[in-house]
Amino acid sequence: MIRIGLSYRGSDSYEGYSAALKRAAAARNIPVEVVWLGGTEQAPLPAETVDAVCFTGGADVEPSRYGAVDVANCCEIDSLRDAIEWRMLEAATRLSMPVLGICRGMQILNVFHGGTLLPDLRDRNATHRGSPDKIHGLRLADDSLLAPPASMAGERNVNSSHHQAVDRLAEPFRATAHAPDGTIEAFEWRRPAGKPFLLAVQWHPERLPHDSWFAQAPFGLFIASAAARVPASP
Numbered sequence: 001m002i003r004i005g006l007s008y009r010g011s012d013s014y015e016g017y018s019a020a021l022k023r024a025a026a027a028r029n030i031p032v033e034v035v036w037l038g039g040t041e042q043a044p045l046p047a048e049t050v051d052a053v054c055f056t057g058g059a060d061v062e063p064s065r066y067g068a069v070d071v072a073n074c075c076e077i078d079s080l081r082d083a084i085e086w087r088m089l090e091a092a093t094r095l096s097m098p099v100l101g102i103c104r105g106m107q108i109l110n111v112f113h114g115g116t117l118l119p120d121l122r123d124r125n126a127t128h129r130g131s132p133d134k135i136h137g138l139r140l141a142d143d144s145l146l147a148p149p150a151s152m153a154g155e156r157n158v159n160s161s162h163h164q165a166v167d168r169l170a171e172p173f174r175a176t177a178h179a180p181d182g183t184i185e186a187f188e189w190r191r192p193a194g195k196p197f198l199l200a201v202q203w204h205p206e207r208l209p210h211d212s213w214f215a216q217a218p219f220g221l222f223i224a225s226a227a228a229r230v231p232a233s234p
Helices: 012-027 079-094 104-112 122-128 213-229
Strands: 002-006 032-036 052-055 099-102 134-137 157-160 173-178 184-189 198-201
Touching: 002 012, 002 213, 012 032, 012 213, 052 079, 052 104, 052 213, 079 104, 099 104, 099 213, 104 184, 104 198, 122 134, 198 213
Parallel strands: 002 032, 002 052, 052 099, 099 198
Antiparallel strands: 134 157, 173 184, 184 198
16 A cells, blocks of 8 residues: 655645546556645645655745745735645655656745746746646657657647746756747656656646546656555565
């Protein structure tokens, strides 16, 4: 049994993350327990109680954490959540846990490791933000963890629902996917040897059709890495 922590639950809509992780585990016959580490109606649990952490989407990261100012006054900030997830990142780093970052999760990972964000995409918001989610293409590095198998190497489209994005990428990472307008859509370790699994994506794989490679791959790779880290039962 592996125990996966989801960083923060803001509403019922967040249950999509839990469902996607359970589907990925079931597809690999991996027993899994999914735990909400934080949320609007609970005291945060320590990240040390799980084997891996998925950082979920949600409110904007406080610009002061990366030396910026919200000059347009357009950020939706949850300073308490920032502090809670920062402690989770410290624990995950100290314990070499597998980490998956989704949307806001990608952004706070970049800031935690020394990168910066664009507080607002401005003229690019028309491509990346909307309800329902926007859909756009993806340029993917051939050697990315997310590179699809030949049988699924067709059109590369993902969803999008954000107005912040990576600006300066933290030094430990390399960008492995971009939107057509150049927005960074995924990053991984630059030098992964000897490091725990880490993947960050700007889209919402839990809201894509289940048969999409870009829905399956982030959760599947993450679950497999968490299972590999946990010793088999005798």
